Amino acid sequence: MDQTTALRLSRELIAAVPAAYLTTINAGVDFPETRAMLNLRNPALYPGLAAVFAGFGDDLGTYFSTNTSSPKVGQVTADPRACVYYCQPSDWHGLTLQGRLELVEDPALKAALWQPGWEMYYPAGVGDPDYALLRFRPVRAKFYHQLSVCTMDLAEHSA
Numbered sequence: 001m002d003q004t005t006a007l008r009l010s011r012e013l014i015a016a017v018p019a020a021y022l023t024t025i026n027a028g029v030d031f032p033e034t035r036a037m038l039n040l041r042n043p044a045l046y047p048g049l050a051a052v053f054a055g056f057g058d059d060l061g062t063y064f065s066t067n068t069s070s071p072k073v074g075q076v077t078a079d080p081r082a083c084v085y086y087c088q089p090s091d092w093h094g095l096t097l098q099g100r101l102e103l104v105e106d107p108a109l110k111a112a113l114w115q116p117g118w119e120m121y122y123p124a125g126v127g128d129p130d131y132a133l134l135r136f137r138p139v140r141a142k143f144y145h146q147l148s149v150c151t152m153d154l155a156e157h158s159a
Contacts, residue, residue, distance in 0.1 A: 006143040006150035010095050011059055013086050013143075014041045021085040022064060022136075024075040024101070032083075033075070037064045039086070040113065052112050060097060060138050060154060063104070063113055067121065068132040076101045076134060084136055092146045099138035099154075109133065 014020075020041075023034040041062050043050050053059075062084065066072055076082070080100040087094040104110065107126075110133055114126040122128035141152045 001143075001145060001148040001150045003150060003152050006141075006145075006152060007060075009093070009145055010141060010143050013088060013093050013095050014039070014060070014062075015043055017086050017088055018042060018045060020062065020064070021087075022072070023083040023085070024072050025079040025081060026071070026075055027078055033072070034085075035072070037066075040064070046115065048115075049113065060141060061099070062136050063109075064101075064134045064136065065113065065115075065118065065121070066132050066134060068130045070132075072134075073103065073132055076103060082136060084138070092144070094144040096142045096144075097136070097138035097154075098140040099136055101134045101136050104133035104135050 018039055019036045020039045021034055022037045023032045026033045038045075039062075040046050040049055041053055053062075080102060082099060082101045084097045084099070085094065110131065111126050113133060114131075118131075119125060122131040124130075138154050141154055143150045143152070
């Protein structure tokens with residue numbers, strides 16, 4: 001599979017699946033930790049965010065909302081290396097992204113990504129000090145489509 005096709009299918013996969021699986025390094029136990037996260041790049045689930053991501057400049061990168069008090073924030077601060085995985089097991093599609101996470105402090109961006117209903121996680125709303133955003137910037141990708149695999153260096157594809 002060529003990289004142009006792999007990138008197109010990667011974008012389609014990200015837009016179609018409900019969850020992203022985020023893996024961070026937990027230095028305290030010397031093992032990675034993986035958890036399911038909201039896939040804010042899914043336009044069917046988050047139609048209002050399409051415009052935010054259109055200006056992202058990297059169509060495989062993403063943001064994750066989380067609690068400031070969550071262990072992953074400390075893990076990201078200590079070691080920003082991470083993996084994000086998207087998959088559609090029924091079609092044998094998968095995308096592994098390797099890159100770096102950063103904690104986002106920009107109040108305007110936090111407001112732009114805020115979603116109705118998130119008050120259950122952050123009772124004080126968009127200004128809740130426990131509301132954090134993580135930005136994921138991928139540098140490598142491996143796309144799986146049935147029996148085909150395509151590995152990509154994303155530096156040559158970023159804007």
